[in-house]
Amino acid sequence: MTHSPSAAPRFGVNYTPSEGWFHHWLDFDLDAVRADLDSIAALGLDHVRVFPLWPLFQPNRTLIRPRAVEQLAALVDAAAERGLDVAVDGLQGHLSSFDFLPAWTQTWHRRNLFTDPDVLDGQAAYLRTLAAALDDRPNFLGMTLGNEIDQFSGDPHPDPDRITPDQAAHWLRRMLAACEDGAPGRFHLHAAYDAAWYLDDHPFTPGHAARIGAATAVHSWVFNGTAQRYGTDSVAVGRHAAYLVELSKAWADDPHRPVWLQEVGAPAPHIPADRAAEFTRTTVAAALDCPDLWGITWWCSHDVDRALADFPELEYSLGLLTNDRKPKPAGRALADVVAAARTTWVRPAPRSTALVVDLPEEVTARSSCGPGGAHYEAFMRLAADGARPAVVLAARAADPAHLAARGITELVRPEDLRASLSG
Template identity: 50%
Template structure:
């Protein structure tokens, strides 16, 4: 799955039968049924989440059975022409953290700073990456799902966070040179001035940038479920990423996006999906869209935040929801219009001024102005330091530069 022109569409795979606990007792037939759902609406890939402590329960023990279960799932995906991205460290999933006991209880060691833990993770990353790289339909390995969610329980610093991720990216690349090696962070890295994972890490480390767009971060409170700030938030994150990267051609993967309740009601979900995708798919930096998530969560399972139960494209009994039907319609259109667009100058350089991240957060003056101007059509973001760089502007399809005073 090269970094090519057509937009990729996929889903983050959440098994409807048993959620991620199903890794303890996997059912190939259940997986086939799930993947048949996803292939049936035109998706071309899935992102999957083997549970780290169940494969590496001890720092020096990696269970081959756990790896074999993952390989079987990848082979089933191939039966439906689905490519697979594998996340390594789970890590954080749907409000639960899954960490091995050898970093908890009496051990109390930070994933990001303890040398022995880092060595153990490196061995795990090497072993799992080499195994999945043997499958032709695997295209990417991500270090973990929103690993910055594991802070502050695992204390770190910006320098340690960047070093940790850079070292693991090198492990993945050495183990599988033909796969994309990726670093995944949720949006505190873009918006929280004190967060110890910085925007530069997201755009410098790995082979492309990943962003996760969730409107329950405060965006939906600005103008409601179908307002311009809400519908354009994914495009805004893609633009922040493109503006922060030193490489004007670096692709951005919208690796997670969904329609969470109550921010987006069931009645509003199809229109939200259409508006979001009509907006973000015009962005020339966009590599692909991976919906969170494939299937709803069974309400027989306890203690999840309420919104987690209804995020699926399909119900637990495999019925396609209206959001899935709207996504399928967009996929059939397979369009990416050629866009030459203006850019709004951002005085904050997130690469060199992470302490100013609040100035671009949802509801900030800059975000408000970008949303206002975005209503007239596609709108890029460019830092003040690159606003006169004609090579950079041309590479990103930017024709006009606007200021917030314009």
């Protein structure tokens, strides 16, 4: 169901309802959902990623609302009628700067989201229930545990539930096992925001992202300092998503582990409205040049209605479509790219030149991989010079079998590159 290695990558969108944003679950209107899905399918996309709100679906630890689960199933069925597969995120969790946590985890009932035995039992039951409810749907891809739920585990969250990397790994494996119990053999995975790759001492690590679950998910947002430091039209902005795809492979045990570019978007003003279409084309083209890419899922489908208050400004205009379901320039650009890829896509050649990242397997100090860091800038200099760099950990750079499996024939270290440029 996911796709064969020889098939073109999947193209989809993160579904943000045009009416009521994710609050639409409170007043679920299947006709409005169908109209939204029609406008998504008209762009030529093949899947959506959808977001139940955890507190609405499981308001008490031992109450998972049957009606809410039925509404999710109805959305999945409506998507099937339009030729769209569906990936479901479970623990929402965190969306567009807002946290949605059930009352049984907060204030008077405050318990650690990742370690408390009762909370873990409740989370596992919830994920298992959603997965099982959808298991008989052919267009159900699988579960993602939650949207960037790692942000609850440490800084800069204002009220984090602190854990260790070992505790993070235990939580991930238990929750993914619950998804597998509910829907065996589906595409179950987890998703972290880029702190996992760039933030020193973050408890969710690159190894977790690249080794646990059915695929590696990466979320690429150039408002993380990339656009501010390098500029809208820079190589660093246009290649940021591709960089994260390739960076993730350095920690993967499977040299051909699939990587899902699960979130990428054109945030204004970092990407001005008149540059959004070009940014979309550049970003997608660079990502499609990465071997083992499972797919690209744009953020997001529809703009946030400005009648809703208190969103960060950039969140209102991220949609491929307006609130009245009309394609925007980025939406038309993505539709054109998708149409071309369906007929002309060729599997990318191996990336034979690899940047060596001299960090330990279980890295805590990883800021050198982020914007402004030595490894980040070395990758972008190689890309600016016309190379197609891969990334390999120093510990594996001396492993001929690993290099051969990935098609790597040349190794470059940041210090060598700096010397060659200065000379």
